[in-house]
Amino acid sequence: MSAQKIVLLPGDGIGVEIVAEAKKALDALAKRFGRSFDFDERLIGGAAIDATGDPLPEETLAACRGADAILLGAVGGPKWDDPKAKVRPEQGLLRIRKALGLYANLRPVKAWPGLEDASPLRRERIEGVDLLFVRELTGGIYFGEPREEGSERALDTMVYTRPEVERVVELAFRLAAERKKHVTSIDKANVLASMRLWRTVATEVGARHPDVKLEHQLVDSMAMRLVTSPADFDVVVAGNMFGDILSDEGAVLTGTLGLLPSASLGDPGAPGLYEPIHGSAPDIAGKGVANPVATVLSAAMMLRLSLDQAEAADALEVAVQQALTKARTRDLGGDASTAAMGDAIVAALLG
Numbered sequence: 001m002s003a004q005k006i007v008l009l010p011g012d013g014i015g016v017e018i019v020a021e022a023k024k025a026l027d028a029l030a031k032r033f034g035r036s037f038d039f040d041e042r043l044i045g046g047a048a049i050d051a052t053g054d055p056l057p058e059e060t061l062a063a064c065r066g067a068d069a070i071l072l073g074a075v076g077g078p079k080w081d082d083p084k085a086k087v088r089p090e091q092g093l094l095r096i097r098k099a100l101g102l103y104a105n106l107r108p109v110k111a112w113p114g115l116e117d118a119s120p121l122r123r124e125r126i127e128g129v130d131l132l133f134v135r136e137l138t139g140g141i142y143f144g145e146p147r148e149e150g151s152e153r154a155l156d157t158m159v160y161t162r163p164e165v166e167r168v169v170e171l172a173f174r175l176a177a178e179r180k181k182h183v184t185s186i187d188k189a190n191v192l193a194s195m196r197l198w199r200t201v202a203t204e205v206g207a208r209h210p211d212v213k214l215e216h217q218l219v220d221s222m223a224m225r226l227v228t229s230p231a232d233f234d235v236v237v238a239g240n241m242f243g244d245i246l247s248d249e250g251a252v253l254t255g256t257l258g259l260l261p262s263a264s265l266g267d268p269g270a271p272g273l274y275e276p277i278h279g280s281a282p283d284i285a286g287k288g289v290a291n292p293v294a295t296v297l298s299a300a301m302m303l304r305l306s307l308d309q310a311e312a313a314d315a316l317e318v319a320v321q322q323a324l325t326k327a328r329t330r331d332l333g334g335d336a337s338t339a340a341m342g343d344a345i346v347a348a349l350l351g
């Protein structure tokens, strides 16, 4: 088997630190399974603005188009946060998602055995939590027509079309069919026209999948149910912004954003993009204390979903679980450094 090509996009802040640990784990896996990966590291976000003036340079996008998969850290930070700035690191991320047609963002949230006490929620609420957010990623208010009208008025528009809703809800149903056969579709149909279309289309897609239960839930009460009864959910499908917000809330269930991976997928042929759901964490960047697990678990999703290496993906997830019994970063109440956490994962893989 020839080497699979993985583009690494560390980005900004802790992105650089956590992608380095994921690469270490992938190198160890390659050794264990007698495979090889061809890594190609490229610029995105603030680092790319500093070097080229563009948060998504053409050569980065070209490398991604030619890759088998992409592993990204995070973008953004205070250095580029001036509200008057014309270019922003986050534009690089939105553009790469759009350019590659990555319309579905899978964000699994699971209760980790042994880590139940990391959550501020009571253990009995966390036990049995195993849900999968499917976030629409290339439409909605993120891709409307933003307008700044002088200094007194600014607006964004939220548009959804039938095909945009249909393809992501269809994927949610197909994923649910392999899980607990329950889809919760999130909207705000009581107020927003775009969300009434969302609900209509979700209902139609649901009718094509009689074996899977469909439940509609307004986003505001979902925010409440997610922390009062998280074990009630299986697949949760939501538009771009609601999915963004609810999935960060999902981090409360595991106790830290530092554990949550994601996969962004498009139509067959598009390379998948894998990244932790958290950001560049400027408050801890450069200190060597960030938790690399979300990125390592994103690499496991990459192995399974884009690289056809389910066995290696399983091995990596087991190694993470073992490593967490020996080392934990500060966000999980431990004192392991980012590198020490990465080393513990490598040791579990090769030990």
Ligand code: NAD
Pocket: 014, 018, 073, 074, 075, 076, 077, 078, 090, 093, 257, 258, 259, 275, 276, 277, 278, 279, 280, 281, 282, 283, 284, 289, 290, 291, 292, 294, 331
């Ligand atoms: P954040 O996710 O970066 O951080 C939120 C909190 O969680 C912080 O206290 C941070 O220290 C902590 N945290 C996050 N990841 C962690 C990890 N791996 N280990 C330990 N603690 C971790 O969100 P924010 O502070 O609102 O945003 C900071 C910057 O990141 C902004 O510029 C934002 O635009 C950007 N951002 C980027 C992405 C991305 O690249 N996908 C995602 C979210 C935010």
Ligand code: IPM
Pocket: 075, 076, 090, 093, 094, 244, 277, 279
């Ligand atoms: C995420 C982030 C991004 C988003 C930002 C940085 C553009 O919050 O990946 O969840 O809102 O999609």
Ligand code: MN
Pocket: 244, 245, 248, 277
């Ligand atoms: Mn987010």
